[in-house]
Amino acid sequence: MNPSFVTLEGLGKSYGKYAAVADVSLAVAKGEALTLLGPSGCGKTTTLRMIAGLETPDEGTIAIAGKTVFAARDRINLPPEQRQIGMVFQSYAIWPHLTAAENVAFPLQVRRMAKAEIQDRVRKALAMVGLAGFEDRPATQLSGGQQQRVALARALVYEPALLLLDEPLSNLDVKLREQMRLELKLLQNRLQLTVINVTHDQTEALSLSDRIAILNHGRIEQLGTPRELYEQPVTPFVRDFLGKSVTLPARIRAVGGDRVTVELAASPESVLDCARPAGGTCNVGDLVDMSVRREALHLKHDTDQPGRTLKGVIGTVLYQGERSECEVLIGGQPILVYLPADAGLAAGQVIELAADALRLWPR
Ligand SMILES: Nc1ncnc2c1ncn2[C@@H]1O[C@H](COP(=O)(O)OP(=O)(O)OP(=O)(O)O)[C@@H](O)[C@H]1O
Ligand SMILES: [Mg+2]
CATH class of the missing domain: 2.40.50.140 (Nucleic acid-binding proteins)
Structure with a gap:
């Protein structure tokens, strides 16, 4: 087994008395695609936001690429921009007043990269998601799937160590979703990306993931390969959640x-x-x-x-x-x-x- 690339230990987050995430421990290998799957409100987004540094856990530790980015006890808490993470969130629409290229360039400008290098990287990132030649297209003149791909290019453009995807396909119609699902899988394989994906769509989880963690009420109910979970559910919840x-x-x-x-x-x-x-x-x-x-x-x-x-x-x-x-x-x-x-x-x-x-x- 590969050494773990992302390690979560005893991660917990409560809102008032409500435990949104409780005692989540998880190790994701380099190049692995792991999916957090579970019903609405089970703590998927909260977990992802804690990994990204957008939400502060109450307890636990998070390590990425051998570096502790959060440790409640040692008061370590690196800001998002120091965590080398690319994110595509369902709600993260691209900016409508910018072109495709300007959208993708944004994270590099924030990092004060030289203009020529920005141009080069943006071109490559757009080509990677199948949007070569769309550089100057205003965002409003892109289809839903194209916009989603711009968001993906924006997440990939600074070569993050880890890609976090929070239901990035849920706004797309069925046909586009199937196409993007396949493209994402190919891209992930080609770039050997480590991906943590969030969904409540089982087909997406079963087809995109090396392993799936089923979450229920903020806890991991079972962690395993899609086949293990489908054929050997260990709890009635997992049995009834996956398949019929x-x-x-x-x-x-x-x-x-x-x-x-x-x-x-x-x-x-x-x-x-x-x-x-x-x-x-x-x-x-x-x-x-x-x-x-x-x-x-x-x-x-x-x-x-x-x-x-x-x-x-x-x-x-x-x-x-x-x-x-x-x-x-x-x-x-x-x-x-x-x-x-x-x-x-x-x-x-x-x-x-x-x-x-x-x-x-x-x-
Ligand atoms: N800022 C907040 N304040 C209070 N409660 C919150 C907050 N954010 C999330 N919660 C609660 O924490 C729980 C987990 O929320 P989370 O967004 O992680 O769920 P989810 O698994 O992503 O659900 P969905 O599939 O609907 O996106 C929910 O019960 C939610 O109401
Ligand atoms: Mg969510």
Whole structure:
């Protein structure tokens, strides 16, 4: 593993009695793209602003490139301009009264760089984000995506050690967002940039990140690769935040080693064989939660093993072209699953669903 490039230790920030960020510790490697992901108000922006030096933490330390830039106990607190950070914030629009080039030149002028060098760097930064030739275009005559790219060029122009992105794509329409997402990823790879990205868009997080930290109420709930978080969530919060899960209460019927047989509480004829839940006790008669990813449920084939099926009745069927979104009643309890549109499913039909990758959770 690379040595850590950004290190946060025990970072905390309260507003009055409200802990916006609590005990956040995190190490980001050089060249890594890490995403802070979580619901609105979970502390993502506050964390980013503390790293940037725009918000003073109550406690903890922040080190960037081997240098302590903040330490509550030692009263170290470097101002933003001494932290070598480039930022693109959702609210950080570019200046409308300036041209693209003037916008990008601004951070260099603040740093009192020579005019010729400024010109050269601005040209390169604009080319890097695909805006060569747009130098003299007034900001107001740029599209939303182009403006966003000017903001990115402005953040990159003084070659920051670290790039902080706070939902930089959220103002763009879907198509532009997808395009910019790809461009950002390519740019990050090409420049070997260390990036801390903030979003509450899961697709963006899963596709842009080497690792994701899921934040909930100011705390890191889980930190790992996108695949680890998606396939091995350690808490119900992470399970339900990433992707779509079906969760049904179940009762333990038998325990044998690390395998457990459960019956669904709403549908005792659905008997399932699962791995033992992690943590908590596990005794016959206990109530647990059974969860399965929506996409892991499919219509039962003859080849499906027994002990993996749920019996249900089709409720509503919403045709969506390539597939149908079906409401299936399991013992009267509705769940939503995607089933093949050509399966000829109709309301009232009795079906059997087979499931890969069932998981049990203590209640
Ligand atoms: N200046 C402030 N004064 C008081 N409370 C604040 C202040 N800034 C943030 N908060 C509170 O701290 C919590 C975390 O805010 P933060 O902006 O970090 O959330 P976020 O995760 O970025 O959310 P969003 O996804 O909506 O941008 C919120 O409950 C917010 O109301
Ligand atoms: Mg925010």
